[in-house]
Amino acid sequence: MARTSSDGTPLPSRFRYPRSLRSPLAVVGCVIVVIWLLIAVFAPLLSPADPILNTPNRLAPPSGDHLLGTDTLGRDVLSRVLYGSRVSIPLSLLLVVMSVTLGSVLGAIAGYFGKIVDEVIMRITDLVFTFPTIILAMVIAAVLGPSLQNAVVAMLIVTWPAYARVMRSLVISLRTREYVLADRLLGFSAWRILGVDITPNVLGSIVVLATLDVGTSILLLSGLSYLGLGAVPPTAEWGSMIAVGTQNMDQWWIAVFPGLAILSIVLAVNFIGDSLRDALDPQTAGSMRAA
Amino acid sequence: MRKFAARHPLALFLVRRIVIAVLLLVGVTVVTFTLTNLVPTDPVQLALGDDAADDPAIVAQYRAEHGLDQPVLARYFIYMAHLIQGDMGISLQTSQPIAQELGQALPATIELAGVSIILSVILGVGLGTLAAYRRGRFSDQVLRVVSLLGISVPIFWLALVAYYFLFYQWRLLPGSGRLDPTIIPPPRVTGMYLIDSLVAGDSVAFLNALMHLLLPALVLTLYSMGLMVRFARTSVLEVLGQDYVRAARAKGLTGWRIVTGYVLRGAAVPIITVVGLVFGGLLSGTVLVESVFAWNGLGQYAFNAASNLNVPAVMGVGLVVGVVYITINLIIDVVYGVIDPRVRV
Amino acid sequence: MMTTNVDTSRSAAGLEISDLRVTFRAPGRRAVERTLLHDVALTLEPGKISGVAGESGSGKTMTGLAVLGLLPAGARATGSIRYDGRELLQADARSMSRIRGRHVAMIFQDPSTSLHPMLRIGTQLTDHMRRHLGIGRKAAYERARELLEMVSIDDAAGALEKYPHQFSGGMRQRIAIAIALACDPRVVIADEPTTALDVTVQAGVLRLLRRLCDELDVAMMLVTHDLGVMSAIADDVTVMRRGEIVESGPRFDVLTAPQHPYTRELIASLPGNRIADPLEHDAASAQEEDA
Numbered sequence: 064m065a066r067t068s069s070d071g072t073p074l075p076s077r078f079r080y081p082r083s084l085r086s087p088l089a090v091v092g093c094v095i096v097v098i099w100l101l102i103a104v105f106a107p108l109l110s111p112a113d114p115i116l117n118t119p120n121r122l123a124p125p126s127g128d129h130l131l132g133t134d135t136l137g138r139d140v141l142s143r144v145l146y147g148s149r150v151s152i153p154l155s156l157l158l159v160v161m162s163v164t165l166g167s168v169l170g171a172i173a174g175y176f177g178k179i180v181d182e183v184i185m186r187i188t189d190l191v192f193t194f195p196t197i198i199l200a201m202v203i204a205a206v207l208g209p210s211l212q213n214a215v216v217a218m219l220i221v222t223w224p225a226y227a228r229v230m231r232s233l234v235i236s237l238r239t240r241e242y243v244l245a246d247r248l249l250g251f252s253a254w255r256i257l258g259v260d261i262t263p264n265v266l267g268s269i270v271v272l273a274t275l276d277v278g279t280s281i282l283l284l285s286g287l288s289y290l291g292l293g294a295v296p297p298t299a300e301w302g303s304m305i306a307v308g309t310q311n312m313d314q315w316w317i318a319v320f321p322g323l324a325i326l327s328i329v330l331a332v333n334f335i336g337d338s339l340r341d342a343l344d345p346q347t348a349g350s351m352r353a354a
Numbered sequence: 355m356r357k358f359a360a361r362h363p364l365a366l367f368l369v370r371r372i373v374i375a376v377l378l379l380v381g382v383t384v385v386t387f388t389l390t391n392l393v394p395t396d397p398v399q400l401a402l403g404d405d406a407a408d409d410p411a412i413v414a415q416y417r418a419e420h421g422l423d424q425p426v427l428a429r430y431f432i433y434m435a436h437l438i439q440g441d442m443g444i445s446l447q448t449s450q451p452i453a454q455e456l457g458q459a460l461p462a463t464i465e466l467a468g469v470s471i472i473l474s475v476i477l478g479v480g481l482g483t484l485a486a487y488r489r490g491r492f493s494d495q496v497l498r499v500v501s502l503l504g505i506s507v508p509i510f511w512l513a514l515v516a517y518y519f520l521f522y523q524w525r526l527l528p529g530s531g532r533l534d535p536t537i538i539p540p541p542r543v544t545g546m547y548l549i550d551s552l553v554a555g556d557s558v559a560f561l562n563a564l565m566h567l568l569l570p571a572l573v574l575t576l577y578s579m580g581l582m583v584r585f586a587r588t589s590v591l592e593v594l595g596q597d598y599v600r601a602a603r604a605k606g607l608t609g610w611r612i613v614t615g616y617v618l619r620g621a622a623v624p625i626i627t628v629v630g631l632v633f634g635g636l637l638s639g640t641v642l643v644e645s646v647f648a649w650n651g652l653g654q655y656a657f658n659a660a661s662n663l664n665v666p667a668v669m670g671v672g673l674v675v676g677v678v679y680i681t682i683n684l685i686i687d688v689v690y691g692v693i694d695p696r697v698r699v
Numbered sequence: 700m701m702t703t704n705v706d707t708s709r710s711a712a713g714l715e716i717s718d719l720r721v722t723f724r725a726p727g728r729r730a731v732e733r734t735l736l737h738d739v740a741l742t743l744e745p746g747k748i749s750g751v752a753g754e755s756g757s758g759k760t761m762t763g764l765a766v767l768g769l770l771p772a773g774a775r776a777t778g779s780i781r782y783d784g785r786e787l788l789q790a791d792a793r794s795m796s797r798i799r800g801r802h803v804a805m806i807f808q809d810p811s812t813s814l815h816p817m818l819r820i821g822t823q824l825t826d827h828m829r830r831h832l833g834i835g836r837k838a839a840y841e842r843a844r845e846l847l848e849m850v851s852i853d854d855a856a857g858a859l860e861k862y863p864h865q866f867s868g869g870m871r872q873r874i875a876i877a878i879a880l881a882c883d884p885r886v887v888i889a890d891e892p893t894t895a896l897d898v899t900v901q902a903g904v905l906r907l908l909r910r911l912c913d914e915l916d917v918a919m920m921l922v923t924h925d926l927g928v929m930s931a932i933a934d935d936v937t938v939m940r941r942g943e944i945v946e947s948g949p950r951f952d953v954l955t956a957p958q959h960p961y962t963r964e965l966i967a968s969l970p971g972n973r974i975a976d977p978l979e980h981d982a983a984s985a986q987e988e989d990a
Contacts, residue, residue: 088499189378189381190381190384190385193378193382193679193680194382194634194676194679195634195638195675195679196634196638197635197639197641197642198637198641198656198672199672201660202669202672203389204660206389206390206665206669209663278506285508286508286510286642289508290641302508305508305510305511305514309514309646312514312518315518318511318514319515322514325511326503326506326508326511329507330503333502334502337498597807597812598814598815600807601805603796604767604799605799605800605804605826606796606797606798606799606830606882607826607830608796611826611830615818615826616815619818620815620816694817695816695817695864696816696862
């Protein structure tokens with residue numbers, strides 16, 4: 064839909080996304096993410112060894128046999144790093160999907176129906192926001208008991224409010240637009256209005272938030288595992304591997320490689336999310352989890 | 355009353371904010387209470403640990419003391435009563451009162467977090483402003499990548515890397531504790547060694563504490579700077595596009611005066627919001643970082659408690675952190691009101 | 700094509716623009732250079748209001764910005780802008796900053812954005828005064844109070860302590876005028892000074908501008924798209940279109956006997972084809988209309 068200035072010359076349309084996504088950072092990000100996705104899928108084929116197999120060859124430095132060395136139980140670090148992607152990536156994606164869904168639905172309901180429903184939902188989000196994220200996740204995970212499922216539940220509780228807030232404010236601002244009012248006059252149900260009029264317009268902001276959240280989730284999950292509240296042995300998970308590495312500082316390879324794995328994928332996701340944000344949504348350039 | 359309100363908008367604003375803060379504090383206790391009681395694990399087991407929970411006498415005593423047979427609301431008030439008296443329960447690991455242990459640990463973390471946040475704000479705002487002024491050019495792109503790096507790195511890993519190189523290998527900075535074992539800590543005034551040693555005039559302790567502070571503070575600063583640079587850049591860019599900056603230039607005001615008086619003041623509000631967020635992230639970061647540096651603060655306490663499933667202690671940490679966070683946000687709100695007169699309405 | 704019936708004698712004070720040409724190239728490798736202004740010539744004389752009229756994109760605002768050296772990044776100006784025997788286009792940044800506000804001042808279109816929302820009126824009135832005039836705080840505030848009285852702000856002393864949002868639109872523009880006149884400039888450029896104001900308030904502000912121009916003997920350039928405003932207070936009128944001047948001359952001549960077809964179109968587009976009588980600029984009727 065081209066717009067024109069007052070003397071008839073066409074103005075550039077607002078949707079500039081192809082150019083921003085061609086930025087070098089975004090391209091690098093996509094490449095790295097694709098590589099990790101392939102690793103996650105093909106880890107069994109790519110790993111030289113069984114990630115949970117203990118061998119007597121403990122704490123061995125990187126060599127021909129074990130490219131990244133072995134850990135305290137003689138397990139091959141390279142294989143564990145590769146398999147770690149099968150824990151972090153799917154769980155983070157799952158978490159983001161659940162969190163976005165739960166948060167958006169609750170936020171949309173709060174924004175659209177208002178009054179008591181709005182108050183209740185907003186007070187709940189306020190309660191979550193009174194704590195820094197990791198602390199609250201840690202407390203919940205500690206109470207529930209260490210396991211990957213519980214860690215995901217804890218993270219879900221902590222992350223949905225941000226989406227609820229965003230969705231709510233977007234819905235409120237759109238609620239009074241003409242086409243929504245028109246549909247209400249025409250008698251369409253609330254659900255239809257939410258689905259057809261409102262959702263397409265908020266998609267951009269939500270997508271940006273969600274992409275950046277994938278990175279945050281990977282960090283949060285590995286952080287919880289580092290504390291002993293997420294993955295349990297013998298699962299190969301990056302955060303818990305770094306925890307082991309902390310106890311064995313001389314064997315630097317145990318902690319360094321999992322950390323590099325986390326860094327590379329989160330950085331890649333952030334590159335993509337950042338470029339998406341430039342392209343799609345100038346508004347949310349501000350704070351994401353603040354009031 | 356109304357006259358007072360009209361003539362002192364700032365005071366009214368303050369009162370409102372304090373009331374909200376108190377309500378939030380109550381909210382925090384509700385959250386911790388809910389977690390202990392509405393969760394699959396038996397609250398007695400959570401509070402006393404598996405061994406003690408097997409002994410019926412101890413269980414009975416606990417149930418009576420905490421009114422576990424009574425309705426939820428009564429239990430909540432009993433819980434609050436305990437809290438107000440300063441009783442947060444007993445640590446499963448040491449059998450000591452948790453409140454006492456937290457009191458010992460808190461100043462160390464406040465000191466560390468405080469220094470880190472100050473450094474992050476100065477560096478973050480400075481670099482962010484620089485990036486905004488040099489928008490589009492190479493230095494801006496570099497800063498952008500660097501700040502993305504900052505928010506992508508797992509902080510516990512960064513701590514390990516810093517520890518490994520700066521201490522373990524190269525011995526540039528001390529790696530553990532808050533003071534060398536040979537140095538006597540200054541008499542306790544606030545619990546923060548930097549302040550206490552200044553008060554006592556003990557320069558040796560001061561310098562030593564400072565050296566020990568550097569490494570963990572460096573890690574935390576690097577971690578939180580990433581977010582600060584991004585936000586500062588965005589806020590400053592937004593302000594630079596504003597008419598009042600152009601009008602200031604049209605008045606003949608120049609660079610430095612415009613930056614401090616007009617630009618930063620305009621950008622201050624969103625930046626300050628972020629400082630609150632970043633501080634929250636910092637507090638969380640201390641949990642993951644303190645143990646690497648044997649820094650006996652809240653973070654290390656929480657780390658130990660979490661790893662050992664010392665749930666009452668973890669709850670205590672959650673409560674204290676919640677309170678600290680609310681206090682910081684209250685201070686930030688007040689600063690808002692002072693800086694931006696429009697908010698006081 | 701330029702039709703002119705202007706008197707070509709020049710005065711010693713005031714500002715003279717000749718052969719002004721402004722080109723613009725957006726930053727980036729693939730941008731092309733566009734010409735925004737060409738062959739612009741204008742003379743501003745003390746005590747006279749020179750109106751510059753045109754649609755958006757005609758270059759009228761750009762001309763004003765060029766005088767102040769506030770063209771956007773990527774714009775280049777060539778030609779001549781002479782003030783007090785000096786060539787402004789060749790002045791370095793430091794000299795220009797000494798001229799801006801002190802010798803040549805600007806009144807912007809929208810006072811709700813051109814005044815800093817977080818600084819008191821007193822501060823905004825005095826900061827450039829103290830820089831340019833080297834006077835102390837007390838003297839500056841005293842002068843600020845006088846300036847506010849000159850632009851008919853009640854309770855001038857109290858107003859100094861207030862913030863912009865505590866004033867109405869018309870009052871804010873009066874304050875902006877006071878700021879512009881604070882250092883006793885010889886040239887004032889008013890860019891659409893009444894466009895952002897309510898219609899009921901516009902006449903008062905225009906009257907104020909006329910009065911100040913006469914009393915203080917400044918050379919004023921009045922930029923506007925509204926010929927009605929032009930006819931109210933301008934002494935001569937210059938019509939611009941697409942970056943060049945199409946007609947220029949005394950107000951009465953241009954507006955009643957336009958020679959260029961574009962000027963005729965502009966006049967024809969006025970509602971009711973109405974050319975207003977020039978506003979009376981005596982103090983009595985100025986006080987009647989309270990902005």
